[in-house]
């Protein structure tokens with residue numbers, strides 16, 4: 001039995017023989033980790049688009065994408081590629097979404113879809129909105145999948161399998177455009193959920209942006225301590241600390257943009273975290289065993305439920 005077919009949020013992934021591609025021509029702007037994973041999925045499975053075009057501001061990235069053979073065409077000219085697109089997917093850092101949308105939107109055909117994969121939604125929607133056209137539907141999306149690596153070599157076709165993809169359509173987004181983007185992500189193997197952009201940003205501040213902030217900070221603290229005490233503290237980092245360093249190896253530009261563009265939600269979650277950390281500090285100071293055990297048990301339960309739901 002196909003168990004995936006029973007899951008309410010996850011449609012079975014059809015093969016190229018079973019169905020026509022969602023789009024004729026899909027243009028991916030920014031074929032880094034996320035964009036190149038979409039390109040690979042499109043090429044390897046044949047169910048996303050008949051033709052894929054990659055656009056990058058960097059000639060080196062373009063040359064590498066051509067070498068990898070994961071796009072039918074590669075160019076640095078976003079507007080030129082957008083002219084022939086049925087769908088343009090922006091996979092650039094969130095701070096670049098507005099300017100890139102400004103360059104592609106005027107070139108797009110009426111009825112073609114604009115979508116993007118930014119990790120923050122309210123700020124990206126605000127940055128893109130001034131350039132929107134009534135005849136080009138815009139579907140904001142966010143695949144909750146990634147690694148600490150960047151660039152076209154980092155991507156892989158199965159990156160989105162059994163991962164959530166969050167859609168935050170606008171009130172004005174036509175239902176058929178949402179459906180097309182939904183289908184594209186389902187065919188990448190993702191589970192889909194729709195939510196309001198502001199809700200998305202609070203959820204992601206908690207489950208993605210705050211953990212990255214903690215990882216960057218703890219690595220800095222340990223490094224400062226090593227400098228101050230001239231000790232080999234980092235040499236003895238075992239697996240607990242190493243798990244933080246994986247996340248801390250993420251791209252600085254991407255995370256600078258995310259932190260600054262989800263400022264309010266991130267600061268709110270950080271304040272809550274600091275309150276809870278203070279409460280833990282107090283419990284440790286006063287030897288409150290029950291509090292400490294209760295908190296650790298909650299952590300274990302969360303890990304167990306993620307494993308059961310195939311999210312860890």
Ligand SMILES: NC(=O)c1ccc[n+]([C@@H]2O[C@H](COP(=O)([O-])OP(=O)(O)OC[C@H]3O[C@@H](n4cnc5c(N)ncnc54)[C@H](O)[C@@H]3O)[C@@H](O)[C@H]2O)c1
Nearest residue numbers: 030032033034056057091092093094118119146147150151
């Ligand atoms: N990395 C993750 O885990 C992850 C997960 C989900 C969503 N996202 C979002 O996806 C987007 C891309 O992230 P990534 O990790 O794939 O980044 P990446 O650094 O691997 O790739 C980004 C690419 O965009 C290109 N680029 C930058 N500015 C450009 C411009 N103005 N015009 C054309 N190309 C430009 C870069 O040269 C690079 O090749 C970001 O918005 C990020 O927030 C990332």
Ligand SMILES: O=C(O)C(=O)C[C@]1(C(=O)O)C=C[C@@H](O)C=C1
Nearest residue numbers: 119143144145146147148207208
């Ligand atoms: O797995 C990782 O390394 C990630 O950082 C992926 C991760 C996350 O925090 O879960 C990072 C940013 C995204 O917007 C979505 C996913």
